[in-house]
Amino acid sequence: MILFTFPGQGAQRPGMLHSLPDHPAVARTLDETFDALRDDPLTLDTAKALESTVAVQLCLLVAGVAMARFFVAHKVGPHMVAGLSIGSYPAAVIAGALEYADAVRLVARRGQLMESAYPHGYGMAAIVGLDRYQLEPLIARVHTPAAPVYLANLNANRQLVIAGADGPMRLVMRLALGQGATRVERLAVSVPSHCELFDSAAVEMRAAFAGVTVHRPQSTYLSSGIARALFEPGIIADDLANNMARQVHWFETARLAWERGARLALEMPSGSVLTNLTAPVFADGQAFCCDNNRIDTLLALLSREQAQATH
Structure with missing residues (x-):
């Protein structure tokens, strides 16, 4: 079975939309984006x-x-879809749960809410080499209401992400290195996602969903916030609206996909972050990204997996 994965912030790169295949499906998506935004997405x-x-x-x-x-x-x-953070929105579209035009407007609103809440001085950082039980006491030593920092993403057992204000994050990163972390890295994310700092923005996102029809998905939608398969439209809407303020559990989500029968995971553009995180879970399967792989090779791999899944 096939899992499509959709990355979150930090995976972006200049020119990513201009690198998409020259194909009617891509052109239609760009046209629909223009209609929803009333602006050219290629800018x-x-x-x-x-x-x-x-x-x-x-x-x-x-x-x-x-x-x-x-x-x-x-x-x-795909038979299943899963997205990290903002990636949950394209995942919901491809699963058939969310109309694309609605997703464009909702994502624009989501970005506006997040950017206006924390325009500067906040972000996210990766901590590699410590597990959550080693990292959480370090966060507790630093965090205060005036200097907030939180555990945000549990991407793998020893690949975690913190979110918060710049100063407290830098201190946690230094403490983590002192406790044996192999790498710490500030991410290309300018907002403190996946923690309670966005509780009020999530309330506004729930209000934005009030006028949107969410459908029962046609393929399995996996929530990376709670590592569960969701089928009820109202629950999917809540999952999407709340995910900016909810921890990410990617390792558990990838394992859930494997347990449900996925054997080939393909990451949509841009980057390979989710592929690197998913590959250890799919050790007896296959994990690929679209970037830096030939399209004809990917089509052949997907066709083979789909044929196997139908027998």
Whole structure:
């Protein structure tokens, strides 16, 4: 079975929309984006534009949906989908749970809420080499209401992400290195996602969903916030609205996909972050990303997996 994965902020790169295949499914996605935004989406992927959280999130939505639609047009669509953070929105579109035009407007609103809440002085950082039980006491030593820092993403047992204000994050990073972390890295994310700092913005996102129809998915939608398969439209809407303020459990989500029968995971543009995180779980399967792989090779792999899944 096939799992499509959709990355979150930090995976963006300049030119990512211009690198999409020349195909009617991609052109249709760009046209629909223009209709929803009343602006040209191909202006969003410059280095300058990507300094904006709104542009980053829209680029990841457009690229994810366009590339997935390309594969669907070639009759090799996914049996399951999972997205990290903003990646949950293109995942929901490809699962058939969310109309694309609604997703564009919702993601634009999401980016605006996140950017306006924390325009500067906040972000996220990766901590590699410590598990959560080693990292959480270090966070507790630093965190105060005036100097907030939180455990945000549990991407793997020893690959974690913190979120918060710049100063407290730097202190946790130094403490983590002192406790044996092998690497610490500030991420290309300018907002403190996946922690309670976004509780009030999540309330506003729930209000934004009030006028949106969410459907029962046609393929399995996996929530990386709670590592569960979701089927009820109202629960999926809540999952999408709340995910900016909820921890990410990617390792558990990848394992859930494996347990449900996925054997080939393909990451939509841009980057290979989710592929690197998913590959250890799919050790007896296959994990690939679209970037830096030939399209014909990916189509052949997907066709083979789909044929095996139907027998």
